[in-house]
Amino acid sequence: xxxxxxxxxxxxxxxxxxxxxxxxxxxxxxxxxxxxxxxxxxxxxxxxxxxxxxxxxxxxxxxxxxxxxxxxxxxxxxxxxxxxxxxxxxxxxxxxxxxxxxxxxxxxxxxxxxxxxxxxxxxxxxxxxxxxxxxxxxxxxxxxxxxxxxxxxxxxxxxxxxxxxxxxxxxxxxxxxxxxxxxxxxxxxxxxxxxxxxxxxxxxxxxxxxxxxxxxxxxxxxxxxxxx
Amino acid sequence: xxxxxxxxxxxxxxxxxxxxxxxxxxxxxxxxxxxxxxxxxxxxxxxxxxxxxxxxxxxxxxxxxxxxxxxxxxxxxxxxxxxxxxxxxxxxxxxxxxxxxxxxxxxxxxxxxxxxxxxxxxxxxxxxxxxxxxxxxxxxxxxxxxxxxxxxxxxxxxxxxxxxxxxxxxxxxxxxxxxxxxxxxxxxxxxxxxxxxxxxxxxxxxxxxxxxxxxxxxxxxxxxxxxxxxxxxxxxxxxxxxxxxxxxxxxxxxxxxxxxxxxxxxxxxxxxxxxxxxxxxxxxxxxxxxxxxxxx
Numbered sequence: 001x002x003x004x005x006x007x008x009x010x011x012x013x014x015x016x017x018x019x020x021x022x023x024x025x026x027x028x029x030x031x032x033x034x035x036x037x038x039x040x041x042x043x044x045x046x047x048x049x050x051x052x053x054x055x056x057x058x059x060x061x062x063x064x065x066x067x068x069x070x071x072x073x074x075x076x077x078x079x080x081x082x083x084x085x086x087x088x089x090x091x092x093x094x095x096x097x098x099x100x101x102x103x104x105x106x107x108x109x110x111x112x113x114x115x116x117x118x119x120x121x122x123x124x125x126x127x128x129x130x131x132x133x134x135x136x137x138x139x140x141x142x143x144x145x146x147x148x149x150x151x152x153x154x155x156x157x158x159x160x161x162x163x164x165x166x167x168x169x170x171x172x173x174x175x176x177x178x179x180x181x182x183x184x185x186x187x188x189x190x191x192x193x194x195x196x197x198x199x200x201x202x203x204x205x206x207x208x209x210x211x212x213x214x215x216x217x218x219x220x221x222x223x224x225x226x227x228x
Numbered sequence: 229x230x231x232x233x234x235x236x237x238x239x240x241x242x243x244x245x246x247x248x249x250x251x252x253x254x255x256x257x258x259x260x261x262x263x264x265x266x267x268x269x270x271x272x273x274x275x276x277x278x279x280x281x282x283x284x285x286x287x288x289x290x291x292x293x294x295x296x297x298x299x300x301x302x303x304x305x306x307x308x309x310x311x312x313x314x315x316x317x318x319x320x321x322x323x324x325x326x327x328x329x330x331x332x333x334x335x336x337x338x339x340x341x342x343x344x345x346x347x348x349x350x351x352x353x354x355x356x357x358x359x360x361x362x363x364x365x366x367x368x369x370x371x372x373x374x375x376x377x378x379x380x381x382x383x384x385x386x387x388x389x390x391x392x393x394x395x396x397x398x399x400x401x402x403x404x405x406x407x408x409x410x411x412x413x414x415x416x417x418x419x420x421x422x423x424x425x426x427x428x429x430x431x432x433x434x435x436x437x438x439x440x441x442x443x444x445x446x447x448x449x450x451x452x453x454x455x456x457x458x459x460x461x462x463x464x465x466x467x468x469x470x471x472x473x474x475x476x477x478x479x480x481x482x483x484x485x486x487x488x489x490x491x492x493x494x495x496x497x498x499x500x501x502x503x504x505x506x507x508x509x510x511x512x513x514x515x516x517x518x519x520x521x522x523x524x
Binding site: 157158159171203 | 355
């Protein structure tokens with residue numbers, strides 16, 4: 001099970017500041033259980049966005065967004081409305097956001113923070129893609145995660161250690177995530193996002209709060225004990 | 229009002245020279261302090277003290293900075309984000325102020341995997357940008373959690389940039405973020421290609437912040453080739469490598485490297501506000517460089 005919680009509306013609107021028309025992609029997997037995804041949650045958010053003077057160009061809900069092949073084949077049918085949109089807002093864990101970012105050349109923004117994956121890591125290589133940090137920054141980084149991609153998990157840009165070939169200072173053959181983010185933001189013409197100064201990651205979020213714990217296996221264990 | 233001699237000179241638009249010293253691995257401070265006293269004191273406006281440079285565990289920058297001050301040398305306290313969490317970084321900033329240190333250089337820090345303790349954890353609660361912001365927040369009388377301080381510090385805050393990075397644009401964007409976060413001066417990664425440096429300076433002119441061009445003294449042609457192949461953003465032009473190759477004895481004694489450095493400094497004077505000399509132990513060449521480059 002993969003646990004996510006909605007980002008505050010203000011944060012989502014801040015990410016979408018320069019965007020008018022938005023395409024929504026939701027996940028019917030774990031995110032639906034957490035009410036951060038699924039047809040109902042996405043439709044409700046559409047209404048909210050419309051009250052904020054945003055235009056929603058379409059919605060697509062995919063069973064497991066972390067399945068990159070499935071997501072690719074579903075989104076291929078939505079090329080026309082996606083093309084008309086300036087950005088995609090994704091209702092899923094961090095893996096789902098990165099899958100959408102990898103298959104569509106549009107800015108992608110996360111609607112949720114991924115706070116824990118208690119056991120299940122999604123279908124697209126999980127641990128390398130999403131650290132369940134609870135402070136999803138994918139909206140500012142072109143859908144490429146610096147928390148997992150950068151050896152130092154830097155959120156404010158490239159350090160001085162990138163090699164001549166574009167590798168990380170730590171390991172040959174490991175691409176510098178920030179160089180990838182730079183290239184990606186340049187491609188989608190959103191280098192303004194690179195200029196943003198992001199606050200330090202809130203590391204207390206690495207441990208899911210009490211409210212979320214009931215969905216984790218060890219909390220369920222506690223429940224069973226309590227009932228005994 | 230300036231908080232340090234370095235800041236005073238930067239604000240007066242004087243040409244500034246900073247040096248750099250790495251504390252020893254161990255408790256024997258004599259060599260490190262004597263070298264700085266004999267060769268840098270009275271010449272460099274301030275001397276950077278590195279913070280577990282290259283992720284190699286050594287005596288700390290904070291203590292060494294204070295020892296420099298005891299010997300009438302103004303230090304620049306280098307701080308990396310690798311080894312301390314957000315609490316320890318802020319605490320050391322306050323400690324530095326209490327000890328009289330007034331110049332701080334904010335860096336991300338090399339990854340611990342590159343040093344002699346690859347088994348250690350890298351913290352990176354903050355990065356170079358958020359460390360600069362934290363310095364400003366502390367100066368405003370609060371910590372980064374918003375708690376009120378009993379007495380606030382005031383520093384001259386610096387940062388670094390790599391003019392020779394390829395591509396250079398992400399470096400420049402990050403430099404802009406550092407300026408926005410409070411950086412008052414920049415020291416650069418070593419630069420040798422004066423044309424490339426000139427182009428870089430034109431691009432960052434708009435930030436209106438003093439830049440000190442970094443210089444690492446070249447010890448041999450082999451070293452120059454190594455830097456070219458392995459260190460990000462360093463490009464030693466071929467004509468300088470041949471100079472080092474031509475007279476091996478002169479290169480070995482440091483005379484060629486000092487000359488190359490002095491030539492660069494002379495040209496850079498018209499382009500930027502100072503130089504940062506990284507001697508890597510060859511502090512004894514600094515007096516020669518001053519003379520050859522007509523530095524005050």
